[in-house]
Amino acid sequence: MLDLHCHLFPDTDDGPATMDETLSMLYIAKEENIDVIAATHHYMEERQTVAEYLALWEEKYEQVQEFIKAEDIDLDIVMGAEVLISPFLAQLEGLESLCINGSRYLLVELPMLDIPQYTEDVIYALRLKGITPIIAHPERNHRIIKDSNLLHPLIEMGALGQVNTSSITGLYGRKIRKCVRILLEHNMAHLIATDAHSPRTRSPRFKKAVTQLEKWFGREYSKVLLDENPISVLNDVLFIREPPIKIRRKTLLFRRKAF
Numbered sequence: 213m214l215d216l217h218c219h220l221f222p223d224t225d226d227g228p229a230t231m232d233e234t235l236s237m238l239y240i241a242k243e244e245n246i247d248v249i250a251a252t253h254h255y256m257e258e259r260q261t262v263a264e265y266l267a268l269w270e271e272k273y274e275q276v277q278e279f280i281k282a283e284d285i286d287l288d289i290v291m292g293a294e295v296l297i298s299p300f301l302a303q304l305e306g307l308e309s310l311c312i313n314g315s316r317y318l319l320v321e322l323p324m325l326d327i328p329q330y331t332e333d334v335i336y337a338l339r340l341k342g343i344t345p346i347i348a349h350p351e352r353n354h355r356i357i358k359d360s361n362l363l364h365p366l367i368e369m370g371a372l373g374q375v376n377t378s379s380i381t382g383l384y385g386r387k388i389r390k391c392v393r394i395l396l397e398h399n400m401a402h403l404i405a406t407d408a409h410s411p412r413t414r415s416p417r418f419k420k421a422v423t424q425l426e427k428w429f430g431r432e433y434s435k436v437l438l439d440e441n442p443i444s445v446l447n448d449v450l451f452i453r454e455p456p457i458k459i460r461r462k463t464l465l466f467r468r469k470a471f
Contacts (some may be wrong), residue, residue, distance in 0.1 A: 213418055214442035215241065216250045217319060217348060217374055218314055219292065220416075221272035225254045228410050234276060236411035238285050244418045246406075248446065249314050250253050250292035252319050257298055262306035267291060280349035294319050294348055299330045302337030307424070311343065315448035319374065320345040325354050327362055332369065338369045344451065346372045349407060350400070351379050351392040360394050360459055367456040373401040377421035378414060380404070395429060396437075398457040403445065 217336035219227030222234045241249060251273065255265050273289060295301065297320050300441040308386065311318045318338065322331065338345050341394040349374050350356050350363050367373060378384060379392040404425070418438075425434040444451050 213217065213244065213246045213438065214248045214250075214446060215246050215406050215408070215416055215418070216346075216403060216442055216445060217252050217407045218249045218416055219253055219294075219407070219409045220249055220251045220426055221253060221276060222288065223439055224268070226409055227253060228359045231275065231279060233411050235279055235283065236284075237408060237416055238276075238280065238287060240411055241416040242285060242287060244416060246287065246416060246418060248288045248290060248292050250319075252292035252294045252312070254321075255293040255310060256407075257301070259297075259303055262304065262309055263443050264307075266309055292319060293321045294321050296321050296330060297323075297328065298332055299328075299334070302341055302343075304308075308343065312346075313422060313446050313448070315445060316342055317344050317346055317372075317445045317448070317451075319348050320371075321348045322350065322353050327353065327355050329456060332365060334371050335366055337372050344370060346374050346403065346445070348374055349376050349379065350464070351375050351388050351395055352384065357387055357391045360391055360398070360400070363395065363397075363400050364456050364458055367400045372403060372451060372453070374403040374405055375401045376383075377404060378407070380421040380424050383413070393412055394459060396425075396429065399454045400456045402437065402441050402451070402453055405442075412461075413464075 220234060220237060222228050222231045228234045290313040292312045295310055337347055356363050373395060375392045376463050382389045390436060406416040408414055
């Protein structure tokens with residue numbers, strides 16, 4: 213199992229506070245059959261340069277690797293970042309270095325409450341640079357929860373959608389769980405990841421979500437989401453996916469009252 217969105221390193225943004233918490237997350241990951249984790253910590257260009265992020269990532273990686281070897285944990289950590297969208301994101305120097313495992317795939321975060329007006333322009337500019345944006349947890353965006361068709365043009369332009377295991381299992385409530393299923397049914401979500409932040413509530417767990425996915429869609433489609441698609445990202449293989457489907461709203465037919 214591959215987890216392509218995880219806040220793993222200790223004392224880094226809003227991830228685990230200590231190395232002990234990171235180790236607990238690693239043990240949970242192994243129990244959940246996770247073999248590869250992309251350590252995707254938050255990147256915001258107004259806070260640091262790409263070079264600064266990479267230097268911190270390497271420092272934390274080396275620290276965690278020492279414990280992995282000492283504890284004999286059979287798990288690989290690869291490069292990544294969760295990059296907050298901004299108007300000039302595509303012009304950011306060294307942006308390619310933030311892609312997952314040196315691939316063409318970049319994890320991009322939208323604000324929780326909105327979809328900025330410049331979003332389509334940024335997606336277009338990234339695609340021109342040869343970067344494929346992966347929209348992180350769109351099912352938690354307040355506007356997409358209300359109208360999931362808002363994600364459709366972004367996917368149609370070549371972006372991918374990554375949804376969280378905890379959204380599938382209902383941790384964030386019914387509305388988000390309903391939204392994630394709608395996105396999956398309409399080819400607007402292509403990857404499943406934990407977006408784990410700690411060994412507690414938001415921990416790196418897959419098994420319960422896998423069971424739910426198989427109930428919804430069967431094993432064959434679940435295997436695509438959980439194995440084939442993340443392997444394509446990790447190995448920088450061209451992503452083959454079905455075109456997104458617009459959601460058709462149910463119309464209510466009212467009979468005219470007879471007077």
